Amino acid sequence: MTSRPTPRRTVLAVAIGVVVAAVSSSAHAAPRRGPQRPVGPHGPDGPEDGTADARTDADATASAAIDYHGWASCRDWRSGTAEGTRVETGDRPGVVIDHPISTTLYTDPHTGARTAWEYAAWTTPRYTLPVPASEAVVSWNAHTPPGTWLQIELHGTYTDGTSTPWYVLGRWTSGDAEGDIRRTSVDDQRDGRSSISTDTFAMDAAAGPLRLAGYELKITLYRRPGTALTPTVWRLGAMASDLPGRFTVPASTPAPAGRRELKVPRYSQEIHKGQYPEYDNGGEAWCSPTSSQMIIEYWGRRPTPADLAWVNPAYADPQVCHAARYTYDYQYQGCGNWPFNAAYAATYRDLRGVVTRLGSLNDAERLIGVGIPLITSQSFLATELDGAGYGTAGHLMTVVGFTAKGDVIANDPASPSNAAVRRVYKRRQFENIWLRTKRYNASNKVVSGTGGICYLYFPVDLTADQRRVLGELGIR
Structure with missing residues (x-):
């Protein structure tokens, strides 16, 4: 089993209204063959015996508790807030840097390099979820020429009307040329009610029935100062869900x-x-x-x-x-x-x-x-x-x-x-x-x-x- 100096992901499937206690599974599974996202007990439930779980009411609504929403069309890109970006049309519309709005210094935690970058940004309209969610995963499609990169963030609204911080869901570049940043998730992001675990937003156990009611996504496009290079972002979206806690799922009929x-x-x-x-x-x-x-x-x-x-x-x-x-x-x-x-x-x-x-x-x-x-x-x-x-x-x-x-x-x-x-x-x-x-x-x-x-x-x-x-x- 491969060890890690950083905490493993501790998310997935917080049951509605149930207090969740995190329990690591990585020490007991053999072999490790991919990302591990262990969480703890989800409250009382039947044994894992291959029969249908007792919570059939939750089973019936599981699909309805999943929502993917994305921005990918010219109309989508024009609906958001542009800060120095513009829309590129064509078969694959996207947003690019039109003019930088400022310059920042970024110290790469994996190389130690401290470099100046100019940037522009684009933010989605606020999206209200059809069903409040306990977790979310953001994904994106983009091109980043050498000397450019992206930062992807989520800002959520809770069901009590308060807000999350701006959480970073990734600092990403498609390449790794000399001078590029290193592609990275960001650890240690939390506000006492929700947190980020590698690539996933999740409500914490202490939040109880509190859920994510909606969100906005922000993508910041970076390049070296004085160049005409720009990332191009073709798609930005998020899957949000609030699935029932269950050991088994109903058997489907082959189609x-x-x-x-x-x-x-x-x-x-x-x-x-x-x-x-x-x-x-x-x-x-x-x-x-x-x-x-x-x-x-x-x-x-x-x-x-x-x-x-x-x-x-x-x-x-x-x-x-x-x-x-x-x-x-x-x-x-x-x-x-x-x-x-x-x-x-x-x-x-x-x-x-x-x-x-x-x-x-x-x-x-x-x-x-x-x-x-x-x-x-x-x-x-x-x-x-x-x-x-x-x-x-x-x-x-x-x-x-x-x-x-x-x-x-x-x-x-x-x-x-x-x-x-x-x-x-x-x-x-x-x-x-x-x-x-x-x-x-x-x-x-x-x-x-x-x-x-x-x-x-x-x-x-x-x-x-x-x-x-x-x-x-x-x-x-």
């Missing part, structure tokens, strides 16, 4: 639309074990970038030979090493930052990436039915997923199809070779380990489940059916 298998490339993370310790050493730590690379290549994008020239030529699948390098979060010290993976995918030509939640496997089937694979995050004991051969406190894999019976066809990067990546997992087992918000770890402690988190990557040019299904999931 005919998903009975197909998409031709997604298959890559193993395990063949990279020990490669590039500076990017978390390959193997079990690279499930996110390996999964991301599979979907990026499904859409016909991949790094150029020049992009890959830095990779040791003795290493197979150098594009996986490349994905790990350019998703690496220098504060988290790993490649599992959810929005950093989505942002990496969107650096490829006309590709978009979002982090959201889905409410059921039927939602996944609808995506598969129109040719959109997805990347899911789940945690489980080895006994809970037949055929996996491992247990994990957090692991990403790609869902590429469904069998005629409705079982899940997954490209699981936690496989010994590329040839072994394709797996068929039992529908009921997969459904539960992905969608639940509570589980028992190997020490029989109650810790968090991932609650249906997923990455969705898709091109700018979509079919009418793809656009319709994404729109039905709130992604426009």
Whole structure:
């Protein structure tokens, strides 16, 4: 198990009106295969025995408690507050620096470099959530030429009318050229009622029934003084949710639309074990970038030979090493930052990436039915997923199809070779380990489940059916 000098993420799925006590699971799960976000007991509930949880009223409203809202069109960009930015039109509208509004000094905590940067900013209108939320994940799509970077912030309003601080959800650049900042999340942000854990806003236990009622997002675009360079931001959005605390989820009925298998490339993370310790050493730590690379290549994008020239030529699948390098979060010290993976995918030509939640496997089937694979995050004991051969406190894999019976066809990067990546997992087992918000770890402690988190990557040019299904999931 890989140790970390900084605290692990301690969020996910605060049950409505229940006091939550944080309990770390990282010391008990083996092996670690991805980002771990442990939380503690969510109050009394039945055992994890594969039956439907008693809180069926909460199950019925789980999907309604998930909201993704994004800004990506010319109309969206013109609706916000511009401070030195302007809208660029075209097939992929975005905001860029028109003129800097000021200059600031930034000391990079990972290099020690203290550098002057000029900047402009853009802020969304305040967005009121249809259902108050206990957590939120912000994601963005952008291009940052060398010598530029972005800061992404969230400012929330609580249900009692008070406000959060301006929380930093990332300082991000697509590259790592000499003189660039290091891509980083920001620790130690809290106000006694909510806090930021790597990439996730979450209400704290002490807040009780208090929830996030709405928010505004701000993106600040930085460049070296005196240059004409500018980042371009194509998409900015957030997934907010307030899921019920539950060990099990209701069983869904297989849908005919998903009975197909998409031709997604298959890559193993395990063949990279020990490669590039500076990017978390390959193997079990690279499930996110390996999964991301599979979907990026499904859409016909991949790094150029020049992009890959830095990779040791003795290493197979150098594009996986490349994905790990350019998703690496220098504060988290790993490649599992959810929005950093989505942002990496969107650096490829006309590709978009979002982090959201889905409410059921039927939602996944609808995506598969129109040719959109997805990347899911789940945690489980080895006994809970037949055929996996491992247990994990957090692991990403790609869902590429469904069998005629409705079982899940997954490209699981936690496989010994590329040839072994394709797996068929039992529908009921997969459904539960992905969608639940509570589980028992190997020490029989109650810790968090991932609650249906997923990455969705898709091109700018979509079919009418793809656009319709994404729109039905709130992604426009």
